[in-house]
Amino acid sequence: MTATLRDYQKEGFRWMCRLDAWGAGSCLADDMGLGKTLQALTFLTYKADKGPSLVVMPKSVILNWASEAERFAPKLNIIVLNKVAKRQSVIHNAKEYDVLLCTYGLLTTEYSALTRKEWNVICLDEAHQIKNRQTIASQTAMELKAKSRIMMTGTPLQNNLAELWNLFQFLNPGLLGPWARFRDNFIIPPLDKRHLMLLKDLTTPFILRRTKKEVLTELPEKNVDKYLVELNDEERKVYEEMRRLAEVKFKRHKSKKEREEAKTLDINFFAELMKLREAACDMRLVHEKWAEPSSKTVTLMELLESITENPENNVLVFSQFTSYLEMIKPELKKREWDFLYLDGQTPMEKRQNMVDQFQKGQCRLFLSSLKAGGLGINLTAANYVILLDPWWNPAIENQAMDRTHRLGQKRVVTVIRLVSSQTIDEKILTLHEKKQDLSDSILDGTGESYKLSYEDILDMVAPF
Numbered sequence: 001m002t003a004t005l006r007d008y009q010k011e012g013f014r015w016m017c018r019l020d021a022w023g024a025g026s027c028l029a030d031d032m033g034l035g036k037t038l039q040a041l042t043f044l045t046y047k048a049d050k051g052p053s054l055v056v057m058p059k060s061v062i063l064n065w066a067s068e069a070e071r072f073a074p075k076l077n078i079i080v081l082n083k084v085a086k087r088q089s090v091i092h093n094a095k096e097y098d099v100l101l102c103t104y105g106l107l108t109t110e111y112s113a114l115t116r117k118e119w120n121v122i123c124l125d126e127a128h129q130i131k132n133r134q135t136i137a138s139q140t141a142m143e144l145k146a147k148s149r150i151m152m153t154g155t156p157l158q159n160n161l162a163e164l165w166n167l168f169q170f171l172n173p174g175l176l177g178p179w180a181r182f183r184d185n186f187i188i189p190p191l192d193k194r195h196l197m198l199l200k201d202l203t204t205p206f207i208l209r210r211t212k213k214e215v216l217t218e219l220p221e222k223n224v225d226k227y228l229v230e231l232n233d234e235e236r237k238v239y240e241e242m243r244r245l246a247e248v249k250f251k252r253h254k255s256k257k258e259r260e261e262a263k264t265l266d267i268n269f270f271a272e273l274m275k276l277r278e279a280a281c282d283m284r285l286v287h288e289k290w291a292e293p294s295s296k297t298v299t300l301m302e303l304l305e306s307i308t309e310n311p312e313n314n315v316l317v318f319s320q321f322t323s324y325l326e327m328i329k330p331e332l333k334k335r336e337w338d339f340l341y342l343d344g345q346t347p348m349e350k351r352q353n354m355v356d357q358f359q360k361g362q363c364r365l366f367l368s369s370l371k372a373g374g375l376g377i378n379l380t381a382a383n384y385v386i387l388l389d390p391w392w393n394p395a396i397e398n399q400a401m402d403r404t405h406r407l408g409q410k411r412v413v414t415v416i417r418l419v420s421s422q423t424i425d426e427k428i429l430t431l432h433e434k435k436q437d438l439s440d441s442i443l444d445g446t447g448e449s450y451k452l453s454y455e456d457i458l459d460m461v462a463p464f
Contacts, residue, residue, distance in 0.1 A: 001042055003072040008215040012039040015208050016150060017046065025149035025171035027127070029209040034216070035407060036152045037065060040123055041073040044099055047148060048076060051120030052094035056141070058126050059103045063352045064377065065125070066101060082106055088113040096120075104129050104137045111140050119146040127151035130170060131163035133179070141170050154399060161186050164203065172206060212405075222405045224415040226429070229299045231420060238287070239279050239423060246272045247461040269457050273424065276461070280423040281324045281389050293331060296418055300386065301331055303416065307384050308337070308364060314381050318400050319388040320370045328367065339365040344372045355379065370400055380408040385415045390428040422464045431456060 005013065012028060016039070019026045028036050044053055057065060062080060069078045081102040084090050091113040094100060107114060122144050124130065130138040151171055165182045168175050176182050176199075186195060212219055231239060250269065278285035282294035300317070307313050319325050322343045332339050340354045340363050358366050359381045366379065370391055382404040391397050405413045419425040 001045055001072055002074065003038055003042075005038065005042065006035070006215075008210055009035055009039050009042075012208055012210075013042045013046070016043045019206065020047075020148050024206060025151070027151045027153070027167065027171055027207045029153055029207050031154055031210065031212045031402070034210060034212060036154075037068050037125070038072060040125070040150060040152055041069055041076070043150060044121055044123065045073050045075055047121050048097045048099075050147065051096055051118075052098040052100065053121040053123065054100050054102065054114065054117075054119050054144070054146075055123040055125060056102055056104055056107050057124075058129060059105070059348065061125060062101055062103065063348050067352075069099070081110070091117055107140050108136045111143075115140070115143040115145070117145070119144065121148040121150065122146035123149075124151045124170065125153075127153040127167055127170075128163065131166055133162070133166040133169070138166060138170075142173075154395075154402075161199070164199075168203065168206070175202060175206075216407070219405070219407075220409055220412045222401065222413045222415060224401075224417070226417045226419055227299070227303070228419055228421045229296045231295050231423070235279075235283055235295060238283060239276070242276060242279055242286070243424075243461050243463070246276065247458075247463075250458050250461055273457070273460055276424040277389060277428075278321060278324070280420040280425045281319070281321060282327055284327060285321065285323055293327070296388065296420055297328060297331060300328065300388065300418060301335070303386065303418075304332075304337070304365070305335075313384055314358070314361070314364045315366070315384040315386060316379055316382045316400075316404060317365070317367045317386045317388065318370050319367075320391055321389065322369050324388065325367050325369065332365070337365060338363050339367055342366070342368040342372050344369060346372065351377070358382070370396065377403055378406065378408065379403045380406060380410075383411040383413055385413065387415065387417045390417065390419070390425055390432070392428065392431070394432045424460055426464075427460045427462075430459075 012030070016026045016028070020043075028039060030036050030039075040055075044055075047053065055065065059082075062082065066078055066080055069076055075097060076099045077097050079090060079094075079098060079100045081087055081090065081100050087106075087110055091100065091110065094117065102110070102114075124141065130141045132138055149171055151167060153167075162183070165176050165179065165186075169179075177185075186199065249272065275286050281296055283290040284294070304315065304317075307315055317325075317328070319328075325341065325343070329339075329341065340358055342351060342354060346354075354366075355377050357363050358379055361381060366382065385401055385404060387397060387400070401413075401415050417429075419429065
């Protein structure tokens, strides 16, 4: 390794080695930005002479992995499997010091070759990608054979304890018992203190979780501000009508029997909620004939004008809706502002080029979808982050924020949430208060899992 590891990173490496010597897998769950990839590369280098290894990850982080390995682990022979033509041959012939990188999607398409191979180390990056035991990716991952297993995720638990069971079923099969027994003990009944402590005792030895606050005392502050946007009269009138109709529709399914019988109920509910979320951003997303930019868009332009007056400020703008970002582009062009744009359709090579441009200061404004820009990129050149719409899970938003608030950041980071007043935006932030730090509370044995209930859904369309 050519990198100089920080003390906490050295301890992370030693911890993985200790568990590996005991024949156990490890879950590195450090905060975003603490160098989980570097610690994993150190472990892969340490084990490299024992055979070929496989690292599975989302598409968005492959180039970052390859770049980090080239820079810090030159002894490893990195092969990006997604770019290889004769994949089955490469998998079959993989040998010592070879580390194959592949996406979760490729894991399923190359199922036969990957599951036949006996791997030295299997590493799952952003391991919450297999949190759902019923997905093909999860089921394929369980079939992989390896002498050593490690997982990396800043969000080992996003929504409920079923996710934790599935991750551990890959990491240390059988530790949490059969699914049916775990479900009956931890999922169905309300969790009591005894069960929480039992779960903590079982999982804590195999999860290493450090926060930036604990280990990076030199990291600048991150200030998160809520910026309320008042809808204009026309927007308010249309939004309220949409909300009222949704409320009436939802209440028709209020009885438990009706909810159980309506197999498409959840899909219908979330489709309605999605329309409200879009309306809170820009009415043009739900009404084609709407002509004027939204109050939120106008506010965004005013904020950007104020922020970019200072030539040293650089800004990331996130939205879940690529359709909304497309509406923002003409407003930026109208003002002759240069910007970069990233979404899920951006090729990996172009993605890295844009990151390099931004980091070098060649462009000061970076627009990105929450999903595409929330993982695998370092954008420490930014000192402002604007979130245009709240997402259901605060953990996903935190990942987006931490694209800039991470190792290498020298400036205070200001995060601005643009929240349309008295809309579903505010309701979701209230929900965040219930879900915030879900992973920490469970892993510390001090809380219980929280699911989005029918009452929560109904509250989203209740009047203020």
